Amino acid sequence: MTPSERPKTGRPSVFHTSRRRFLATTAMGLVALSASGAHAKILFGTGLPWDSGAIEPPRQVLPGPWTFFTAREAEMVEAIAERLIPADDLSVSGKDAGCAVFIDRQLSGHYGSSERLYMKGPFQQGLPTQGDQSGLTPAVRYRQGLKALDEHCRRTMGGKSFTELSPEQKDQLLTAMEKDEVKFDGPVSAVSFFGQILKNTMEGFFADPVYGGNRDMVSWKMIGFPGTRYDYRDHVLKHNQKYTLPPVSIGGRSDWARKG
C-alpha cells in the first residue's frame, strides 16, 4: 500500500505516528551502531528520549449531539440497549448507562471505519473461529442492520416500528434474532447484527466512562471492579478485610475529577 492509497480519515492515526517514531528511533540506533563500529555507543545527550507531549490521552466523551447515528437510529439503539441490559435492582439500564453514546462515538471513530484492520480484498467466508471476515465495516453494519430491523418490524408487526413494540415483543424479536430465526433484507444478517450490538452494548456498559458508557462507573460499582488502580501492595496482607477504595476512571472520580 503506497501512502496515497492509505484511507484518508482526516484524523492522525496513532499507529502511523508511533510507527514512524519507531522507525526513526531504529534508524538512529543503526546510525549510532555503524558510527562506532562493533561497539555499542551511548547517544550524546540525556539518555533515553523523553517527550511529555508524546502521549495521546483519551478525551472524556461527553453526552451531546450524535456523531454517527441519526436521531432515529439512536432511538433504536437505545431501545435495544435498554432490553439487553434492563434496569433492575442491580443497576440502571444499558440506555441510561450511556451505551448508545459509547457505540455512537466508537462508530464515528476508527472502530467504525475499521481503520486499523486490513480491509482490502479478497473477502472470503472464514471459519467461525476466525471471526468476522467480511468487507463490511461496523459503521455499515449498524446503518444496514438498523434499517433492516425497522423494515422487518413494519412488515411483520402490523406496521409498528421497533421502538413502538412492547418490552415483551422487543425481547421476543431480539431472542429470535439471536437464534437466527429472523431473515433481514440486505447484506447484514439478523443474527450477526444481534451479535454485534450485544457485544458493543456490553463494551459500553463495562468500559471506562471516559469513552461515554458506564456512566458514573455504574457497572464497576455493581461488580466491585476497582478501575484504573494497579498497585495493591498496601492491601496484600490485609486478609479477610473488605477492600474499601472506590473505583476510579481514567478521567478520575467525583471526589476530585474536573467536572463537565
Add this chain to the structure above:
Amino acid sequence: MTRNRLAIAAAALLVSAAVPAILAVPARADDQDFSLIERGRYVATAADCVACHSVPGGKPYAGGTALQTPFGTLVAPNITPDRETGIGNWTEEDLRSTLRDGIGRGGKRLYPAMPYPAYTRMTDDDIHALWAYLRTLPPVSNAVEANQLPFPFNIRLLMAGWNLLNFEPERFKPDPQKSAEWNRGAYLVQALGHCGTCHTPKTMLGADDTDRALQGANLQAWYAPSITSDSRQGIGGWTADQLVAYLKTGVNHQSLASGPMAEEIQNSSSKMTDADLNAIATYLLDRKPPERTAPTALAADDARMKTGGAVYTDSCMACHGGDGKGQTFLFPTLADSGVVQADDPTTLIRLVLDGSRAVATGARPTGPAMPPLGWRLNDADVAAVVTYIRNSWSNAAPPVGADEVAKVRKALAQAD
C-alpha cells in the same frame, strides 16, 4: 608569544588534511603533553562546558544551546578551534580573561549566563590545561549568533556596569582551617562546578545573591532545590555516600535526578573521580543551613488535604506508595524530600503536570519516567495533591494555590 604562534600553527596544520602529518612542525612538549590535555578534558567535564556549548545530538563544543534568561535569549557560542566561527584565532590569554573577567577576545563583554562569576575562581593550572584540551578539539564550522537579547540588554557594554555592581574578579582562596578535601570540594562547587548558577537565588539584576548561596533558585520552570545541609529543604538528611551516589549515578536511596540536573550528571559529575565527588560532599554537607522554623503541617481534615489525598490515592500511590516511600532506585521517596518541601513548589508542580525522565547512567541504566498528569488533573486538583504531598507523612510546607499551578502550566506550554 612565540609559544602561542607555534601552537596555532600546529593546530592549523593538524586540521588541514591536505598536509601530510609528517610535515607538521613538532609542537612544544608542554602544550601537547598528553597528561596536560587529559587534565584539561577533566576540567572541561567538571566545568560542564558541553552542557551549554553543544546541542543534543550535535558536535560537542560547537555551540548552539539557547539559554532562556529572564532578560532574553542567549546562545552559547562555538568553542572549537575553528578560525572563522569558533575560537581558532584566540590565545590562551583570551580564554583566561574570558573565564576570569568576563571579557572575551577583542574586549568583547560576556553576559553572566556564561558563569564567569564562578570560573573567575579557577586556578592558573586548570585554565592552562583547559586551553590545551580545547586546542585539540576538531574544529567545527558553525556560526552562532550568541546575543539574541532584546534592546537594551543586547548592548554588551552594559555588562561593564553590571560587573561593577555584581562582580569581583577573584581567585579561589582555600580556607586554612579546613581539610584539603573540604577545600577541593569548595573549589569544585564554587569554581568549576558552578553549582550556584542554578542553586543560588538571583538578585533583581540576575547576579548570585551570595548571602543565600546554594539555598535553592527558580529557573526555566524548574526549582533547583537547596543543596545546603538544611535537613528539611536541603540535603542535610543525606550521608556523604548518599550524596556521592546521587552525583555519580543520578540515583540514591531517596531521589532520582531529572531535568537540568540529569544533564549535569550525565555530562559532568558521573564522569568525575570518586575522590572529587567525596570532596564535594564533604564541602556541601558542612555548609550550615540558614535558621528557618519549619511550618506546621496542614491538618488532615483540611479540604485541600482531603481532595489531595483522593488524587494521591488514585494517581500517585501506585508508584510512590501509600506511605510516600516510593521504591528505592525506581520511584522517588516523597517523605522527607527537600524538593517536595521546598518553599518554591515549581519543580513538584511541573513533575505532576509534565512528568519527567530520570537520568540513565552506566551504574543505574533504567532511567524510569514519570508520566505527565496535566491532562487528567486540573489546576485545583494539582494544587491539592501537591499540598497533600507537602503536608503528609513527616512533611510540612506551605500549601500551594491553583494560581501557582496555572503559572507553571503556562510556562510549560510556552517552552514547548
